[in-house]
Amino acid sequence: MSDVSNPGPVEPCSADPASGARLEPLPGRASDLMGLPIRRLLPTRGRRMIGPWCFLDGFGPRSFASGKPMDVAPHPHIGLQTVSWLLAGEILHRDSTGATGVGCPGVLNLMTSGRGIAHSEETPEAHTGALHGVQLWVALPEASRHVEPEFEQHEARVVAEDHGARARLVMGELAGTRSPATAHSPLCAVELELAAGARLVLPLEPGFEHALLPLAGDVRVADAPLAVETLYDLGTGRRELCVNGGERPGRALLIGGAPFGERIVMWWNFVARDADEIVAAREAWQRGERFGEVAGYPGDRLPAPEVLARPAPR
Numbered sequence: 001m002s003d004v005s006n007p008g009p010v011e012p013c014s015a016d017p018a019s020g021a022r023l024e025p026l027p028g029r030a031s032d033l034m035g036l037p038i039r040r041l042l043p044t045r046g047r048r049m050i051g052p053w054c055f056l057d058g059f060g061p062r063s064f065a066s067g068k069p070m071d072v073a074p075h076p077h078i079g080l081q082t083v084s085w086l087l088a089g090e091i092l093h094r095d096s097t098g099a100t101g102v103g104c105p106g107v108l109n110l111m112t113s114g115r116g117i118a119h120s121e122e123t124p125e126a127h128t129g130a131l132h133g134v135q136l137w138v139a140l141p142e143a144s145r146h147v148e149p150e151f152e153q154h155e156a157r158v159v160a161e162d163h164g165a166r167a168r169l170v171m172g173e174l175a176g177t178r179s180p181a182t183a184h185s186p187l188c189a190v191e192l193e194l195a196a197g198a199r200l201v202l203p204l205e206p207g208f209e210h211a212l213l214p215l216a217g218d219v220r221v222a223d224a225p226l227a228v229e230t231l232y233d234l235g236t237g238r239r240e241l242c243v244n245g246g247e248r249p250g251r252a253l254l255i256g257g258a259p260f261g262e263r264i265v266m267w268w269n270f271v272a273r274d275a276d277e278i279v280a281a282r283e284a285w286q287r288g289e290r291f292g293e294v295a296g297y298p299g300d301r302l303p304a305p306e307v308l309a310r311p312a313p314r
């Protein structure tokens with residue numbers, strides 16, 4: 001994924017909300033990724049991060065008979081991991097480490113940019129004609145943000161199940177189970193599948209910030225119905241979360257993590273600590289240095305936008 005909205009200066013972060021549990025919808029906004037309609041759910045007004053999660057885009061559900069609804073040409077990243085999770089369809093990933101992989105439902109595609117990577121994401125020639133999913137970015141902490149770039153795929157594991165409700169661990173830790181996917185700070189990403197009327201009580205890490213994204217159908221928290229494609233801030237201090245399906249089945253994604261505690265600068269596809277790092281990464285990309293080549297993508301790479309103002313730390 002590439003942030004193709006015209007990036008201006010990063011707005012100063014509003015004060016972190018007070019600690020404590022809440023169930024508060026965050027204002028997302030409609031955007032566009034190379035012609036594919038997307039919903040930008042993080043960062044958003046009033047909330048920049050949930051733990052280390054600093055970016056969340058939702059796309060689809062969409063059906064298509066021809067063409068490539070997902071087609072993001074090679075572009076660079078620094079200082080983050082991209083977490084791609086599909087409910088339907090396929091995405092072909094290629095990157096400058098030479099890795100390629102087709103993401104499909106149930107399998108995490110995880111790319112660690114570390115000091116720098118370039119990648120492309122496109123609908124493969126062999127596809128099911130569907131596309132529905134999310135992409136998230138995890139900010140890397142200081143100790144890990146210059147690591148070597150890497151690409152991994154991991155099947156999600158069932159961590160909780162109860163009468164038609166199922167939780168699958170996508171990344172991180174939940175209920176004493178740890179995903180083999182490489183994580184550089186304490187976090188979790190969990191997909192929930194809820195049959196109509198089904199109920200699941202998930203144990204949470206009370207020190208984490210959590211948020212819940214209903215992706216389809218009828219998803220409720222302690223019987224309170226939620227809107228799909230809206231990210232709900234759950235706050236902190238929760239030891240458990242009761243999620244249930246309503247009259248119809250539902251699917252949702254739970255994310256959480258320890259409060260990040262480091263000021264970051266986010267601009268275009270870069271997560272850094274100051275404007276000089278951003279400008280240096282942009283210039284290196286424009287010169288064709290530092291990030292390597294993405295082999296096999298049928299087209300040109302994405303040019304970086306102009307730096308309109310020096311991005312401010314937050």
Ligand code: MN
Pocket residue numbers: 001002075077082119269
């Ligand atoms: Mn990307």
